[in-house]
Amino acid sequence: ILIISREIDKEEFKKVMALMRSYNRQGAAHRHGLRTGFKVGQSVENGGVVEYFFGNDGNEPLHFDKFTSFLKELHEEIIRLEFSHYDVKSTNTIPAKDFALSMVASADMNHISKLLDRADTLENDPYLKHLRITFEV
Structure with missing residues (x-):
């Protein structure tokens, strides 16, 4: 057992x-x-x-629920700090390209070049180049 x-x-x-x-x-x-x-x-x-x-x-003792709650709160705070890093004008929005770059930052290193190239294409898309992302929990 x-x-x-x-x-x-x-x-x-x-x-x-x-x-x-x-x-x-x-x-x-x-x-x-x-x-x-x-x-x-x-x-x-x-x-x-x-x-x-x-x-x-x-x-x-450290209970599983306390530990998972801590990890969830830590994860949310890291995401919030990452968003704030790209929100340089404090508008509570970030450009789509910056959002893509923040996603690429945590990607597998073997795919970084391809993903960075894809993020660069956002500037050429007529709809996405002006799109702004908000932070919502």
């Missing part, structure tokens, strides 16, 4: 974070578990997010 837990503790989380760091380029620079920069020498596992997840003493 397979039992899937809907919560993890701080030590389990730290193991997962270490494993994830070992598999990506940016994380590999922190494979020893220490920060660089502002709080040099402190463990990356003891940052504000870990305290938020596990409480001040680190003994609260």
Whole structure:
């Protein structure tokens, strides 16, 4: 019988974070578990997010619902910041080409050139070159 837990503790989380760091380029620079920069020498596992997840003493379990809610809110904030980056005149709209470029930014690197070429064609389309995109949640 397979039992899937809907919560993890701080030590389990730290193991997962270490494993994830070992598999990506940016994380590999922190494979020893220490920060660089502002709080040099402190463990990356003891940052504000870990305290938020596990409480001040680190003994609260992290429930699946709290974690997924956090990820959803983080994702929405990143999208909002991305939109704001392209909304240079604070009109609450961005050009269709800028919207396409923001989508291309998260695309597979193997397809970047083709996607950038497609984004460039938006400037030549009589309807799309004047189209503005709004941010709605």
